[in-house]
Amino acid sequence: MATSLTLENDSSLAQGYIKVNGSTAATLTTSGITGNLTGNVTGDVTGSLTAGGSLTLSTAQTASGTAVDFTSIPSWAKRITVMFNGVSTNGVSIPQIQVGTSSGIIATGYVSDVAAITSAIGSASATSGHILINTGHSGFSYIGSVVFVKTGTSNTWVGNGTTAFRGSAGAISMHTSIINLATTLDRLRLTTVNGTDTFDAGTINISFEG
Numbered sequence: 097m098a099t100s101l102t103l104e105n106d107s108s109l110a111q112g113y114i115k116v117n118g119s120t121a122a123t124l125t126t127s128g129i130t131g132n133l134t135g136n137v138t139g140d141v142t143g144s145l146t147a148g149g150s151l152t153l154s155t156a157q158t159a160s161g162t163a164v165d166f167t168s169i170p171s172w173a174k175r176i177t178v179m180f181n182g183v184s185t186n187g188v189s190i191p192q193i194q195v196g197t198s199s200g201i202i203a204t205g206y207v208s209d210v211a212a213i214t215s216a217i218g219s220a221s222a223t224s225g226h227i228l229i230n231t232g233h234s235g236f237s238y239i240g241s242v243v244f245v246k247t248g249t250s251n252t253w254v255g256n257g258t259t260a261f262r263g264s265a266g267a268i269s270m271h272t273s274i275i276n277l278a279t280t281l282d283r284l285r286l287t288t289v290n291g292t293d294t295f296d297a298g299t300i301n302i303s304f305e306g
Contacts, residue, residue, distance in 0.1 A: 167283045187234060
């Protein structure tokens, strides 16, 4: 007789089960596995377990207006990646990423630093957001990504990224930041430091993981 091994998910209890021939052999929760699995099991495994932990890709947005927002980031997200594809603005203000909570976008309290490598090395710091470059330039096109990771301390997030920017000459910037939020992060915004320059090309997207 063949052995049937299945995975079942109980979303109401945020747990799953490993069943052998229809009987629960182990229960899976965020705290670990209870029950014993011994010996060898052969056969097909069917079913799925979902409760965070998977990569979710949002819908890419055209970079336009003074800000590009991503909302409804789930509370279980612990890693958020922001991706730029040929993003540019019509002015010289520095592009920056801001995060937010149900109270709105947070525009203060960041510790953000950037180093840009061209024929020389330039640097800058900011408190208004995670900045992508040390000084703004008209006509620059940005490609690259920034990864924000939730630390083990309350709602503290650390951001790290590398961006290539191209204008009359190409260059690379490396940037990092940290922000302490009062409550759960649920939104993210790409804007500029002055808040009035507009995006005129490219796309931006995010992905998140639990």
